[in-house]
Amino acid sequence: MLPVLLVTVDNTVLGFALPKIAEALRPSASQQLWMIDAYSLVLAGLLVSMGSLGDRIGHRKLLLTGSLGFAIVSVLTAYSDSAVQLIAGRACMGIFGAMLMPSTLALIRSVFEDREERRLAVAIWATTLTVGSALGPLVGGVLLEFFSWGSIFLLAVPVLVPLLILGPVLLPESERDASGPLDPVSILQSMVALGAIVYGIKHSASHSFDWMAVTAFAAGAVAGWMFVRRQLRLPVPLMDLSLFRNGTFSGSVLINLMSLSFLIGFVFFTTQFLQIVLQMSPLSASLALVPGQILAIVVGMAVVPVAQRLQVHVLIPILMAFAGAAFLVVATMGSSLTVLVVAFALLNIGVGAIATVSNDVILSAAPPAKAGAASAISETAYEVGVVLGTTVLGGLVTAYYRSALQLPEFLNEVQTVLASETLSGAHNVAADLSSAQAGELMAQAAWAFEGGIGLVSWVTFGLASMAMLIAWRSLRIPTNQLADGH
Template identity: 85%
Template sequence: MLPVLLVTVDNTVLGFALPKIAEALRPSASQQLWMIDAYSLVLAGLLVSMGSLGDRVGHRKLLLTGSLGFVIVSVLTAYSGTAAQLITGRACMGIFGAMLMPSTLALIRSVFEDREERRIAVAIWATTLTVGSALGPLVGGVLLEFFNWGAIFLLAVPILLPLLVLGPLLLPESERDTSGSLDPISILQSMVALSAIVYGIKHGASDGVDWMAVAALAVGALAGWMFVHRQFRLPVPLMDLSLFRSGAFSGSVVINLMSLAFLVGFVFFTTQFLQIVLQMSPLSASLALIPGQIMAIVVGMAVVPIAQRVRGHVLVPILMAFAGAAFLLVASMGSSLTILVVAFALLNIGVGAIATVSNDVILSAAPSAKAGAASAISETAYEVGVVLGTTVLGGLVTAYYRGALQLPGFLNEVQAMLASETLSGAHNVTAELSGDQARELMMQAGSAFEGGIGLVSWVTFSLALIAMFIAWRTLRIPNCRVV
């Protein structure tokens, strides 16, 4: 559970530290998004490869190797002096993070052969997954209240050192599958597909939809098609696409992806709004989100006995309805502190329970020798959801902000450029202005950012309705419970 906790905390803690990092490193709008997504993007691109590698060399060996590398790179990243160095460090962390996540779930599959024991273990694993994402703001708030922003990366040291010491003693090595070797071409195709698609979305959000955005999306789509085509031709594919023939498996992967996108997107704009617009301290802002974090812990475990009695095509849409209600609340009633706190709690009720249900379905559908591959698909969906949450939802907020912001006439050219890029850029500009001018700029910036939150909330509410329909159709299996 230690690496699961760390990797998921890492996905959301940086979003909370973004205002302080932006103040110190002065990144552009695109660099801010890349600071968050470089990690998840590289991790998502390598998860399938690392899951297959773990099946071949042993998941315990891969887990310990990844932990050691993650600690070293995290320490180096904590002392980044530029935005480019931080982005590079985050990308390197993604390489080693990809070794951790599939290995944890695959080892659970190997250790717990009894279905009932494995069900509880997966519930604990999935709860840790959701709790880690929810705890990111709290951990970030506490650390940023007393330490420099680099402390959020040094967090890897106390969490992973116990694993490096005790792992060789407590963890058994998993069953190995030596039937095939890794395919470098497939690895490259998956990386190109994800990178190009995310870049196209980012570029469209920050600079408008132009030929570069369209070209990037086209390259990503082509690389993705080539990857899928190649997997069907290989005797031992990198990703076992035959697993997707199961409607329950495919539906669970999609629902898992969408629910994490909703959670990370919400954290992305809420943490900035609380700290910059409402002017709350990092600690106060993090404490405001505690009710949601508590709900994530409670429902992650409480859903297990419920899921034994309620069919998946009924239970999962109900859970997704909580997530949809969270965004509907924000879209219709605004972004006050009370509304955001209640919405975050509703969102965690849905996402926390969905993580438990969907991951149990995904893991149970795969044979033991392919546990790493199935785990990697599950984790890939998780990380792609994280990337899309920041890229699509965060990109929409940024795009609306830039289009709606009414800049005061007293700003010079440089100040206007910085303020128009991001909310944190506008906040940094206020340090150079008088009191009245600073208040006027932040009033305009806050209004534009809040308008972006409203737009994204309506979009996400619509996506939640689509997710409910997907779950109702794909998890509709006769005489079968979800878990």
């Protein structure tokens, strides 16, 4: 659970540190988004590859190698002195993070052969997954209250050192499948597909939907098509697409992806709103989200006995309704502190329980020999959800902010460019103005940013409603699978 906690905390902790990082490194709007997404993008692009590599060389060996590399790169990233260096460090962290995630779930599959024991173990794993994402703001708030922004990366050392010491003693090695070598072409195709599509979304949000965005989307689509085509032809594919023939497996993967994108998107705009618009300290802002974090822990475990009695195609739409309600509350009632606290609690009730149920379905639907592949697909969906949460939902907030912002006439050209890019940029500009001018600028910036939050909340409510229908139709587990314990 240690690497799971760390990797998922890293997905959200940086979003909370963005105001301080923006003040220190002065990144552009695009660089701010890449600081968050470089990590998840590389992680998502390599998870399937690392899952297959773990099946071949052993998941314990891969886990320990990834832990050592992650700790070293985290320390180096903590002392970045430019936005580009920080983005590069986050990308390298993604490489080693990809070694950690599939190994943890695959080792659980190897250790717990009894279905009920494994269901509880997966529930703990999935709860840790959700709790890590939810704890990111709290951990970030505490660290940023007393230390510099680099401390959020140094967190990796005390978390991973115990794993490196105790892992060789306590963790058994998984079964190995040496059926074929890794395919570098498939790895490249998967990363190009993800990278190009994410770049297209970011470019559209930061600039406009122009020929650059169209080219990026086209390149991503072509690379994705080539990847799928290659996997269907390879005797030992990098991603076992045959797993998607199981409707409950593919439906659970999609629901997993969507629910995490909702959570990450919410954290992205809420942490900035609390600190910059409501002027809360990092610690105070993080404490405001504690009720939701507690609920994520409680519900993630409490849903286990419920899942044994209620069919998954009924349970997950109910849970997704909580996530939809969270965004409906924000869309209709605004983004005051009370509303955001209540919405975050509702969101964590839904996402926390969905992570447990969907991951149990994903893992149970796959045969033991394909545990690594199934785990990697599950975590790829998780990381793609993280990327889409920041890119799509965060990008929508940014796009609305840029289009709706009406800047005061007293700003010079440089100040106008900085303030119009991001809320953090406006905040940095305001620091150099008189109190009256700063107040006028931040009032306009807050109004534009809050409008973006409202737009994204309506969009996400619609997506959550769509997810409920997808779950209802796709997650009906056949009777023969129930009889077999899957």
